[in-house]
Amino acid sequence: MRRPAVFFDRDNTLIVGNDYLGDPEKVALVAGAAGAVAKCRAMGFAVVVVSNQSGVARGMFGEDAVVACNKRMDELLLEHNPGAVIDRHEYCPFHPDAKVPAYKQDSFLRKPKPGMILAAADAMALDLTRSWMVGDAPRDITAGKAAGCRTILIIDPTLAPSPAALEVGSVKPDYTVSTLIEAVELIAKQSNKQPPPTLEPQPPKSPTPAPPPAASTSMKMQQPPPAVAPAPASPTPMPLAAPRPTVPGVGRAPITPLAQQLDISRLELLSQQILIELKKANEAAHDDFSxxxxxxxxxxxxxxxxxxxxxxxxxxxxxxxxxxxxxxxxxxxxxxxxxxxxxxx
Structure with a gap:
């Protein structure tokens, strides 16, 4: 069974920061962050952080600085609550107007596109229909909606908004709250209201000698109603009750847009990784000469x-x-x- 997840934005959602952060010493948790993460995991959610880090593309710091800041955030969360564990970090270092050529591209990973969410869902076998996206900017909401998640926008009056948070969003969030704690409490309430998913389809009822009009609802949905005819004198099995042979492409559930997005995201992620490795190898070859x-x-x-x-x-x-x-x-x-x-x- 696939596990649901809560996807958190990083800056101004879990940690304080409305600017480009590349110094681990400046990492500070938002009030209630450790308790919020621990509560999500206690409810059975995986916790994933998805963050745009265009400071790498702008040449302000390297990817190692992003990793160091994420590590420092993990350490602070565990210091405040041993149950506050981040299951996965996803970040996008690319930007279409990058100063560093290796990171100059309009990446599918970059929010408001859902690439990071889809990549994490693919790697961790997550159920996006039961997952949540929580962030402080409209692009977080757009990415979450595109991935099929429910969304919560945090507008915290105690935190200075980032430039991304001031943008006008075209997608409306499912819920809007004023603190991270309120967001997690809302997730808990909605999770209690939602019935557990059905693990297996219910077995069909055994056939009975009832007259044809008493056919099951599923049979009526699978085939057109039979023409009205006089009932036969002796009860014989009706041909319509026999199971139909399985024909490829018939009776299958249609491929959902989410499944198509997952396939596309896998290809785009693979091509981006190949491109990055080729660029790094090329740069290494040039750097080798001096x-x-x-x-x-x-x-x-x-x-x-x-x-x-x-x-x-x-x-x-x-x-x-x-x-x-x-x-x-x-x-x-x-x-x-x-x-x-x-x-x-």
């Missing part, structure tokens, strides 16, 4: 040439031999220094 390495190679050749020259031409002249050997030692030391400098860059 002027200092070139000069070091030339100096190494000259050092060997000086030794050979001293040996073959000045073996009998001690003063000249010593001078050329000193030149060779200098060139070799110079070569080593250049190589050390190039590795420290």
């Amino acid at each position: 002027v200092s390495k070139l000069i070091a190679g030339i100096a190494q050749v000259l050092a060997v040439a000086a030794i050979m020259l001293a040996y073959f031409l000045f073996r009998s002249d001690a003063a000249s031999l010593q001078s050329w050997l000193l030149v060779a030692v200098f060139l070799q030391t110079f070569t080593i220094s250049l190589l050390i400098m190039s590795r420290q860059k």
